[in-house]
Amino acid sequence: MPLFKRISKEHYGPKPVDNAYSAAVWNQTFQTLDPNSNLFLQGDINKLAVYKNQIDDEMNAGSTAFFEATYAVYSKRIKEAEAICMKVLQQPFDLQKKESVMAWRKGQPFPASEAAREDLWRKLLKYYTLRHYVEMEKTAATVKDRKGVDAALEAKAREKVRNWYAEYFRKATGKNAADEKFAQYMEVAVAEIDPHTAYTAPDDRAFNDMLTKRYCGIGVELATKESDYYIKRMMRGGSAYKSGQVKENDIIVSIADAKGDMKPVSGWESNQVSSMIRGDKGSSVTMKLQQPGEAARTVTLKREELVDMENRAKSALIGKDGKTFGYVYLPLFYMDPNGQFLTGAAMDVYREVAKLKEYEVDGIVMDLRGNGGGALDEVVRMSGCFMPTGPVTMLKSKDSIKNYWSPAAPPLYEGPLTVLVDENSASASEIFAAAVQDRGRALIVGAGSTFGKGTAQTVTNMGRMGDPDKGIPDISYGSMRLTKEKFYRITGVSTQLRGVTPDIILQDRMSLESVMEKDYPSALAYDSIAATAYNRMPFTFNYDVVVKGAYDRIRNNATLKDIAANMQQLKELREKPVPLYIDAFRQSYLATAQLEKTMQQSRELKEGSYLHMLPSIPRSANPAALKTDPVEAAHTAEWLQKLSKDIYLNETVSVLEDILANQK
Structure with a gap:
């Protein structure tokens, strides 16, 4: 049975898959692909508007024409954005230049031209650099006053932003990018029926793990500050706790992938970090950890099945x-x-x-x-x-x-x-x-x-x-x-x-x-x-x-x-x-x-x-x-x-x- 016919038959109160539904999916797709309105140009949105009232017909027919057309434009724009980003971050920012940017960009208009998009990226990258700069400035022992600009600190802050975006673009242009974006598109499509009708990938066990409080990993609870992940606590009985090598407040600098390559995780999505830490029982995970102010260290831990007792009654x-x-x-x-x-x-x-x-x-x-x-x-x-x-x-x-x-x-x-x-x-x-x-x-x-x-x-x-x-x-x-x-x-x-x-x-x-x-x-x-x-x-x-x-x-x-x-x-x-x-x-x-x-x-x-x-x-x-x-x-x-x-x-x-x- 086609997907949306099944939804129409089994859902408690299905919305009509009509032009109104189509417009909602169309609009939400762009918000999902480009939440900061800094990838697509307004001209792209205008051209793709031809699909605005067609998505309902595609869903009923099993077609993916809108997604394919949108993803083709997205792929082009993401590569252009990567080039802009890396070019901008090569040079120090003028932190004395008086300008401003809307950092919270939900619902903001798309750039009207390529020049406007590049200027927007420059300002946003400057904003992220300034955030890191001020955060590091607060803890930098060498800073006695707060006058002028510390060039070395600006360079470190800019490097932090560059590393974050390097990983962002790597993931956005990787071999699985199209599948991941299609999954997001399907999530948008079913969520427009109602917010709790949700897509689940075939190997996604997160929902069941949450309900049973049973996990297969190293027994850590993560938290975030800015774009960094750190270990908030360790579960008793978990391999992280038993090893003596892991400390609370350890920042996770990088995690080894399936090939053994260490991947910096700053700025990643939380489910991506969790999926790299979890795995099959008996397998191992290697991480580079760092206490604030100390040298980074590499640890290798065996994954074990455990039950989260801390987050129970x-x-x-x-x-x-x-x-x-x-x-x-x-x-x-x-x-x-x-x-x-x-x-x-x-x-x-x-x-x-x-x-x-x-x-x-x-x-x-x-x-x-x-x-x-x-x-x-x-x-x-x-x-x-x-x-x-x-x-x-x-x-x-x-x-x-x-x-x-x-x-x-x-x-x-x-x-x-x-x-x-x-x-x-x-x-x-x-x-x-x-x-x-x-x-x-x-x-x-x-x-x-x-x-x-x-x-x-x-x-x-x-x-x-x-x-x-x-x-x-x-x-x-x-x-x-x-x-x-x-x-x-x-x-x-x-x-x-x-x-x-x-x-x-x-x-x-x-x-x-x-x-x-x-x-x-x-x-x-x-x-x-x-x-x-x-x-x-x-x-x-x-x-x-x-x-x-x-x-x-x-x-x-x-x-x-x-x-x-x-x-x-x-x-x-x-x-x-x-x-x-x-x-x-x-x-x-x-x-x-x-x-x-x-x-x-x-x-x-x-x-x-x-x-x-x-x-x-x-x-x-x-x-x-x-x-x-x-x-x-x-x-x-x-x-x-x-x-x-x-x-x-x-x-x-x-x-x-x-x-x-x-x-x-």
């Missing part, structure tokens, strides 16, 4: 005003990789709550901030930890509605409960938050609303696309996650687009970078269905008094007002042209960095008012039998210290205190 104790509260963190509704439900999110949460009950906690905070969802069965099972058997959610397909109920067993914990969410709490997180809110089991605290993903996906084979009779290769294009169902609250209301609105809103959004369902033009619409029968538990406390008390505190909380103001100021700074002369750039760059630092510090409680955090070690366990891993203990201490300063967690604990103080 975990708990802690919070002492405040003579009371003890429990805290449970769950980053994802992951599955038991063996399919036995013994090590999935639900059972892990049960274990953590059981530990907290041993301390007779006065209330529990369930933290689902940043939890993007996961397995539906896990959230349904986990609901039984806090609620008696009853409906949790409804899943509607084209033909039927299925009710999901929590297990027919008494709940493990029945005391005061709050659920902390943000705008990145999505899907299964929203199912849980909605269920406990609708049944009167908990108060939801957090951002203005959760993410707003009310759809469920199923992995399906994309089949083959092409027509050998017409000379179009008949090739397998992997699989995709296809939206086949929508889930609904037990009230019949959808979480799609609207998400879950907390009982107590701390601030509208907690991150400037966050993207929500309503930000996607192709998102499915909000709707509702008939409610299911359910029993709402009566609050044991005075709801109105507790909520009013929280909003009184929020209204008088100057810190929360400062965070909102700083986020708005930072947004405005990013959307302005950036000065490209050293004194003004340095002032702007450092001011932005200071604003980001201030905003981060604002999210931390003032010294003297920290929460008292303790690890939740099982009381029933024999202390002598508990093995303490020094690295694990250090990670736990760091985690608890971070939580102790969390202003959002502090306010959520205050809500629990109010619940206890206002019992009926």
